[in-house]
Amino acid sequence: MRWIVRNVIWVTIILGVSAFIVLMGSLIFPGAMNWTGSFVCPDDQTTTIVVRDTYQTEPGETSTNFTLYCVGERGQFTDAGFFQPLLWLWIFFAGAMVALITILRIWSRLRGGRDSPPTVDLSGRPAAEPDGMDIIT
Amino acid sequence: MNRMGRLLVAAALVLLTAACVGSVDREEFEAEIRERGGGISQGLPIEAVAALEHELGVDELVVLSMTISNEHVVAQVQSPEFPDEFDSYTYRGDEVSEPDPVSNPGGGESPEDAAFNPRDIELDQLDDMVDQAIEEADLRDGYAETVTISQAGRQAPVITVSVTNERQTASVQFGPDGSLIGVQ
Numbered sequence: 001m002r003w004i005v006r007n008v009i010w011v012t013i014i015l016g017v018s019a020f021i022v023l024m025g026s027l028i029f030p031g032a033m034n035w036t037g038s039f040v041c042p043d044d045q046t047t048t049i050v051v052r053d054t055y056q057t058e059p060g061e062t063s064t065n066f067t068l069y070c071v072g073e074r075g076q077f078t079d080a081g082f083f084q085p086l087l088w089l090w091i092f093f094a095g096a097m098v099a100l101i102t103i104l105r106i107w108s109r110l111r112g113g114r115d116s117p118p119t120v121d122l123s124g125r126p127a128a129e130p131d132g133m134d135i136i137t
Numbered sequence: 138m139n140r141m142g143r144l145l146v147a148a149a150l151v152l153l154t155a156a157c158v159g160s161v162d163r164e165e166f167e168a169e170i171r172e173r174g175g176g177i178s179q180g181l182p183i184e185a186v187a188a189l190e191h192e193l194g195v196d197e198l199v200v201l202s203m204t205i206s207n208e209h210v211v212a213q214v215q216s217p218e219f220p221d222e223f224d225s226y227t228y229r230g231d232e233v234s235e236p237d238p239v240s241n242p243g244g245g246e247s248p249e250d251a252a253f254n255p256r257d258i259e260l261d262q263l264d265d266m267v268d269q270a271i272e273e274a275d276l277r278d279g280y281a282e283t284v285t286i287s288q289a290g291r292q293a294p295v296i297t298v299s300v301t302n303e304r305q306t307a308s309v310q311f312g313p314d315g316s317l318i319g320v321q
Contacts, residue, residue: 028158029158029159030158030159030160031158031159031160032159033159034159049161049166049169050159050160050161051160051161051162051163051166052160052161052162052163053162053163054162066160069166071169071170071173071176072173072176072178073173074173074174074175074176074177074178074264074267074268075169075170075171075172075173075174075175075176075177075207075280076176076177076178076180076181076207077170077176077207078230
């Protein structure tokens with residue numbers, strides 16, 4: 001039960017952090033939406049272009065929208081919007097974070113099992129080798 | 138300005154300039170579309186005909202004219218209930234708009250005589266017609282702006298591809314089977 005709760009917390013944190021990073025990242029570098037073309041574009045429209053529209057909302061204040069367009073050889077295009085590419089980026093990023101954290105935890109456990117120095121008890125005799133399975137990350 | 142202030146200004150500048158990275162403005166995008174031929178695709182009118190048939194619940198659509206651009210199809214469609222009335226519908230690739238009544242359809246000519254079934258047109262050859270029209274018009278940096286299909290004053294529907302550049306416009310006409318009629 002504790003294992004389930006701990007993993008649910010982990011997944012929630014990963015989803016939240018990755019959503020924040022992807023949202024902020026796509027505002028700073030909207031070109032990242034081009035990477036999702038294979039998932040959101042029709043087969044005959046393989047070129048992706050992120051279009052920037054800047055509007056004046058109030059005097060002295062502007063608002064910018066980003067839209068991903070899929071473009072074909074003859075100039076035919078499809079509006080793939082902003083949120084659909086963003087959703088794919090979120091899936092990629094969250095997946096990459098899960099993979100990275102899993103690799104790091106496995107590596108940490110393996111390394112901990114091999115490299116931990118033997119502890120010494122009061123008698124001065126070496127203690128039993130740690131099993132390497134109780135590392136808390 | 139202290140060190141933190143300078144750092145914040147630098148960060149703000151980086152963010153502002155980076156916000157352009159990987160994106161283009163609308164004008165650049167439209168220039169790219171024009172460079173590729175204008176973006177008129179046969180897929181849109183084919184979808185539009187099917188969507189209109191479904192919307193009106195008819196097996197055979199009867200239209201007075203169809204105007205196709207790279208973003209939408211506007212069709213003047215005969216009312217299934219009142220054959221002398223026509224409504225204009227716009228299809229943008231997702232759904233059919235609400236009908237907009239056409240006043241004085243046919244412009245003096247009997248609208249029923251000028252109406253036709255768009256399935257009689259070889260719409261699946263429209264891409265080839267547009268490519269051929271750009272070639273025949275032979276305008277420097279020319280691109281296809283619109284395609285109009287109409288039968289007004291003729292025996293059969295005519296497909297007119299309007300090819301343009303910044304200085305001039307040419308109309309290239311095709312028959313319903315996609316055969317070239319001429320360039321004006």
